[in-house]
Amino acid sequence: MTASSSLDALYQQVILEHNRHPVGFDQLDNASLIAQGYNPVCGDHIQLGLFLDAGGRHLQKLGFDGQSCAICTASASLLCQQLHDLSIDELKILVNSFLGFIKHATPLQEPSLQPLQVFAELQRLPTRQGCAALPWETLQTTLQEFEVKHE
Amino acid sequence: MSAIPRSDSHFDVSAWRADFPALRRTVHGKPLVYFDSAATAQRPLAVLTAMDQFYRQYNANVHRGVHTLSGEATDLFEQARTRLTRHINADSEREVIFTRGSTESINLVAQAYARPKLQPGDQVLISTMEHHSNIVPWQMVCEQTGAELKIIPVLENGELDMQAVPQLLTERTKILALVHVSNAVGTINPVRQICRMARERNITTLLDGAQAMPHLAVDVQAIGCDFYSVSGHKMYGPTGIGLLYGREALLDAMPPWHGGGEMIRTVTFEKTTYNDLPAKFEAGTPNIAGAIGLGAAAAYLQSLGLEAIAEHEQHLLEHATSQLKQVSGLRIVGEARHKASVISFVIDGVHPHDLGTIVDHDGFAIRTGHHCTMPLIKRFGLPATARMSLGLYNSVAEIDAFIPVLKKARAMLV
Numbered sequence: 001m002t003a004s005s006s007l008d009a010l011y012q013q014v015i016l017e018h019n020r021h022p023v024g025f026d027q028l029d030n031a032s033l034i035a036q037g038y039n040p041v042c043g044d045h046i047q048l049g050l051f052l053d054a055g056g057r058h059l060q061k062l063g064f065d066g067q068s069c070a071i072c073t074a075s076a077s078l079l080c081q082q083l084h085d086l087s088i089d090e091l092k093i094l095v096n097s098f099l100g101f102i103k104h105a106t107p108l109q110e111p112s113l114q115p116l117q118v119f120a121e122l123q124r125l126p127t128r129q130g131c132a133a134l135p136w137e138t139l140q141t142t143l144q145e146f147e148v149k150h151e
Numbered sequence: 152m153s154a155i156p157r158s159d160s161h162f163d164v165s166a167w168r169a170d171f172p173a174l175r176r177t178v179h180g181k182p183l184v185y186f187d188s189a190a191t192a193q194r195p196l197a198v199l200t201a202m203d204q205f206y207r208q209y210n211a212n213v214h215r216g217v218h219t220l221s222g223e224a225t226d227l228f229e230q231a232r233t234r235l236t237r238h239i240n241a242d243s244e245r246e247v248i249f250t251r252g253s254t255e256s257i258n259l260v261a262q263a264y265a266r267p268k269l270q271p272g273d274q275v276l277i278s279t280m281e282h283h284s285n286i287v288p289w290q291m292v293c294e295q296t297g298a299e300l301k302i303i304p305v306l307e308n309g310e311l312d313m314q315a316v317p318q319l320l321t322e323r324t325k326i327l328a329l330v331h332v333s334n335a336v337g338t339i340n341p342v343r344q345i346c347r348m349a350r351e352r353n354i355t356t357l358l359d360g361a362q363a364m365p366h367l368a369v370d371v372q373a374i375g376c377d378f379y380s381v382s383g384h385k386m387y388g389p390t391g392i393g394l395l396y397g398r399e400a401l402l403d404a405m406p407p408w409h410g411g412g413e414m415i416r417t418v419t420f421e422k423t424t425y426n427d428l429p430a431k432f433e434a435g436t437p438n439i440a441g442a443i444g445l446g447a448a449a450a451y452l453q454s455l456g457l458e459a460i461a462e463h464e465q466h467l468l469e470h471a472t473s474q475l476k477q478v479s480g481l482r483i484v485g486e487a488r489h490k491a492s493v494i495s496f497v498i499d500g501v502h503p504h505d506l507g508t509i510v511d512h513d514g515f516a517i518r519t520g521h522h523c524t525m526p527l528i529k530r531f532g533l534p535a536t537a538r539m540s541l542g543l544y545n546s547v548a549e550i551d552a553f554i555p556v557l558k559k560a561r562a563m564l565v
Contacts (some may be wrong), residue, residue, distance in 0.1 A: 002179075002180065002512065003179035003180055003181060003512040004512065006179070006512065007508075007509060007512040009565075011505075011507065011509070011563060016563070016564065019564065041520065042503075042504050042519065042520045042521075042533040042534075042535055043520055043521045043525065043528065043535045044534060045534065045536070067502075067534045068502065069502035069503075069504035069505045070502060070505045070564055071504075071505065073502075075293070125508075127508075128504075128508060131504060
């Protein structure tokens with residue numbers, strides 16, 4: 001693959017478009033939980049808002065905020081776009097699946113995660129995997145803490 | 152700063168470039184343009200050869216055996232120290248301690264000099280522009296002793312707020328630890344002036360010289376500091392080796408830091424007596440090849456001439472600064488009057504991390520992030536910057552080739 005086609009594969013139009021107009025951005029008001037995500041390598045900082053139903057076992061939607069690179073912003077945007085109206089258990093499976101896809105090149109099976117295939121090029125770029133992973137790892141950590149509290 | 156850049160014709164950098172084998176490689180099929188010397192410089196053949204020769208012909212432990220190789224290795228090791236002593240104009244070899252790098256040098260001073268001296272309520276003064284290596288060791292020693300960390304602010308242009316300095320040098324200030332040249336924004340601090348102010352108040356000074364050594368002729372006596380830290384790999388030497396310069400009277404009075412071989416005179420289970428300087432601070436088998444490589448790096452810089460290097464780099468700095476300003480949406484972070492060839496910048500709508508990846512695909516190696524200076528980058532209200540750091544081997548042509556790539560990145564993302 002040439003340098004420019006590898007770059008085009010990384011910065012696909014879908015990613016650039018989500019970076020310019022991110023879904024769920026600046027939508028944290030009245031969130032049930034706000035999780036902080038920080039990447040010490042680059043200094044990026046995002047906040048992820050979880051909107052849960054009254055019982056706390058069902059996610060209605062997600063929102064996010066913060067300063068981050070195009071890869072991280074697009075990843076957060078696609079996360080907000082694709083993951084809503086799910087049980088906490090379903091959510092955990094999807095989060096683990098995406099992180100496995102980025103870091104270990106595990107195929108993405110779930111239909112709702114198919115749009116995330118746009119990040120496949122990151123499998124060859126370990127230095128930027130953390131960027132796409134940040135919103136999902138933030139969610140993963142929060143879900144683990146949430147689980148501990150509700151056990 | 153001249154508005155019209157001089158042409159590159161006054162100086163041909165190709166002979167210098169030829170000394171650096173790594174510059175011949177390609178990245179993503181494009182010639183490597185290495186703009187990340189502030190993170191670590193490339194090494195000239197002179198350094199690689201010196202280290203290779205040591206391992207091939209002279210390899211033995213130093214200051215130990217009576218056999219020929221041990222004697223030769225010791226000579227090479229101590230010749231390197233002598234060369235470095237002259238390179239920074241220390242008074243004697245007793246003042247030049249080999250360490251793992253600037254970070255270890257600063258930790259040595261914090262633990263072996265400051266920790267026994269500091270009392271609760273004493274103050275250690277640093278600045279907003281410090282590298283984490285000149286922040287964290289002082290935070291640790293303040294926590295251990297009850298001393299307080301005070302900070303010299305930085306102005307919007309990236310210079311130290313010199314007006315704030317006199318009030319910050321109080322009766323309680325025991326140590327001033329300051330970066331000589333900022334690795335993040337290139338500012339050259341007025342260290343002679345500040346060291347004089349500190350000396351008048353009986354305050355001990357440490358300068359973090361990691362980023363100064365590749366750009367400036369450093370004379371520790373003319374500067375008038377008490378301690379000066381050096382990293383080998385920033386000045387075209389190997390990684391894992393550096394120096395601590397300390398005034399002999401201070402080093403002499405300090406207790407050892409690490410215990411082990413080399414740093415002792417006699418050991419019994421009842422009592423150990425310590426070796427003289429500089430061995431007192433060099434416990435264990437040292438990084439012999441690294442020290443020899445660092446000596447070779449100093450010799451290499453001397454052979455080119457630090458004034459010639461500085462002149463070339465200042466020309467690059469002026470040219471790059473004026474060219475970068477042609478890129479719409481680009482803002483240079485830190486425009487001090489006295490700068491080394493290190494330029495931090497941001498482009499509206501382009502996150503530095505994305506920029507770093509995009510330009511890498513055209514062969515340009517730049518650093519993006521907080522450059523281990525989080526308080527400074529935060530002071531500018533930013534999460535990160537892109538940094539272009541220019542070394543002796545960079546050329547005007549490389550800078551000119553960089554500008555369209557920056558414009559392409561902006562067109563792609565905005």
